[in-house]
Amino acid sequence: MSTVNIPAFPLTDEQKQIIELCHDFAEKEIRPRGREVDEADTVTPVDIFRKAAEVGIADFMIPTEYGGGGMTDVFTQCLVQEELCWGDPGIGNLVCSNGFFSDPLLVLGTEEQKRKWLPPTTGKDAVMTALATTEPGSGSDAASIITSATKVDGGYRINGQKAWISNAGAAQQYVVFAKTDKTKRSGGVTAFMFTKDTPGVSFGEPMKKMGQRAIVCREVFFDDMFVPDEDRLGEEGQGFYGLMGTFDISRVVLGAAAVGAARAAYEYALNYARERKQFGVPIIEHQAVAFRLAEMATRIESARLLVHHAARVIDSGQRATGIAAMCKLQASETAMFVTHAAVQTLGGWGYSREFPVEQWMRDVKLEEIEEGTSDIMKLVISRNLD
Numbered sequence: 001m002s003t004v005n006i007p008a009f010p011l012t013d014e015q016k017q018i019i020e021l022c023h024d025f026a027e028k029e030i031r032p033r034g035r036e037v038d039e040a041d042t043v044t045p046v047d048i049f050r051k052a053a054e055v056g057i058a059d060f061m062i063p064t065e066y067g068g069g070g071m072t073d074v075f076t077q078c079l080v081q082e083e084l085c086w087g088d089p090g091i092g093n094l095v096c097s098n099g100f101f102s103d104p105l106l107v108l109g110t111e112e113q114k115r116k117w118l119p120p121t122t123g124k125d126a127v128m129t130a131l132a133t134t135e136p137g138s139g140s141d142a143a144s145i146i147t148s149a150t151k152v153d154g155g156y157r158i159n160g161q162k163a164w165i166s167n168a169g170a171a172q173q174y175v176v177f178a179k180t181d182k183t184k185r186s187g188g189v190t191a192f193m194f195t196k197d198t199p200g201v202s203f204g205e206p207m208k209k210m211g212q213r214a215i216v217c218r219e220v221f222f223d224d225m226f227v228p229d230e231d232r233l234g235e236e237g238q239g240f241y242g243l244m245g246t247f248d249i250s251r252v253v254l255g256a257a258a259v260g261a262a263r264a265a266y267e268y269a270l271n272y273a274r275e276r277k278q279f280g281v282p283i284i285e286h287q288a289v290a291f292r293l294a295e296m297a298t299r300i301e302s303a304r305l306l307v308h309h310a311a312r313v314i315d316s317g318q319r320a321t322g323i324a325a326m327c328k329l330q331a332s333e334t335a336m337f338v339t340h341a342a343v344q345t346l347g348g349w350g351y352s353r354e355f356p357v358e359q360w361m362r363d364v365k366l367e368e369i370e371e372g373t374s375d376i377m378k379l380v381i382s383r384n385l386d
Contacts, residue, residue: 015076018060022080025057026087030095034088037214038359042206044170044216045091049128052095057084059122061099063106066114067122074249075311078256082304085260089363090214093257097167097215101129103246104175104191108234117173117193130171132162132220133243139164140376142177143185143240147222149178149192155228156180156192158200161221168218169203172196176222177243180236191239193231200225211362248314248324251371255307255331258367259300262335265342265360266296272346289345296338303334322384329377332367339364 011019029051037045052058061077062068071077077099084092098121105117120127138144147160158178162168174194181188194201204219234242270293273284283289310327314320339361343350350357368374 011079014071015079018071018076019079019083021055022057022083023086025052025055026084026092030084030087030091034091034356035353035359037088037091038211041208041213042216044128044167045094045214046128046170048091048214049095050124053126054124057095058098058126061096062102062118062122066118068118073311074252074314075308077249077253078307078311081253081256082260082263082307085257086264088214089257089261089360089367090212092260093212093254094167094214096253098126098129099253100131100246100250101173101175103249104131104233104239104242105193107245108191108238108242113193113230113233120173127172128167128170129173130165130167130175132165132168132174132176134162134164136161136163136219140372142243143189145177145179145189146182147176147178148182149180149190149227151180152226155226156232158192158222158225158227161219163219164207164217165220166215166217168216168220169196169206170216174220175233176220177239184237186240187237189240189243190236191233191242192227193233194225194227198225198227210365211359212366244321247371248320251324251328251377252307252310252314252320254367254371255303255310255327258328258331258335258364259304259307261360261364261367262296262300262303262331262338265335265339265357266293266300268355268357269293269296269342269345272349283345292341292345296341299334299337303331306330322381325372325377325380325384328367328371329374329381332364333374335364335367336361
């Protein structure tokens with residue numbers, strides 16, 4: 001059974017239309033390809049990204065003045081992300097990945113930089129993009145990166161290595177964070193723009209992952225790569241500020257992605273429990289199963305409400321670091337609980353790759369890790385208590 005999530009509170013006609021569009025796309029284009037993409041392991045489904053670009057989903061979050069759909073508020077982004085990830089978590093996140101690239105550019109970039117780098121990410125021929133932050137020895141502690149950007153005549157020379165970079169190799173445009181001052185932590189981080197064909201950049205082999213295989217990750221190597229001054233985002237040392245600002249947004253949007261995946265698993269388990277019979281009755285009539293489904297539904301609704309609240313906080317212009325971390329923590333752990341419960345409800349069939357719930361359980365594990373682990377989320381929350 002396919003259901004569209006329409007929040008109880010008022011939505012604009014435009015928001016209702018984008019929800020319907022995304023759900024239809026998820027049902028017809030994403031869900032049927034989920035298992036195929038998972039089995040392919042390290043192959044980016046570029047054709048699905050292209051289809052999303054053709055109907056305006058891949059650039060809906062980019063301002064209209066740069067060619068995008070203009071739905072820049074975080075709340076609408078969450079509505080979209082939930083529907084797409086209801087179809088498949090990995091493909092849903094891939095389809096909207098240009099939004100993650102555009103955030104630091106919108107925060108730190110000059111008008112000239114925005115007009116140079118954003119239009120190629122829009123329209124039916126939109127290029128794919130990537131954000132290069134994580135390093136082999138630097139994950140949650142983004143201030144500890146060691147990739148260097150050394151000032152030279154006319155620009156910078158970048159040297160170092162990044163790891164776990166989503167869309168690396170497939171993407172045409174990149175934002176990279178590097179140290180312009182090694183004596184500082186966060187104050188020494190600066191952001192730069194570059195393209196895939198820039199001399200001095202190379203990519204490792206695709207990394208084999210537990211789930212969300214639609215987004216292929218690779219290592220990125222920088223060997224004296226030159227970036228001109230005009231492609232530096234903001235002033236030297238502003239990169240960490242830009243990155244943290246985008247984290248508040250991305251953590252809330254990823255919370256919506258987790259809710260979408262949890263909803264998919266819950267709906268699948270609910271329908272199965274109504275049809276599967278044991279001891280002469282549908283298993284939903286057994287209290288253990290019914291209570292499990294009740295807890296799944298309750299956690300999903302709670303997580304969704306927190307996602308929507310956090311999005312509204314950001315859209316109102318208020319500081320949202322603590323609530324964004326709460327949102328990601330609650331939604332990601334809800335998704336992990338719900339997908340695990342769905343596997344349990346299907347029993348032996350839940351463990352089989354003939355059914356999608358085992359894949360969704362593998363997929364949502366990433367939500368407890370990316371953009372800050374659950375442990376880091378708790379640390380962020382504790383530091384932002386009122």
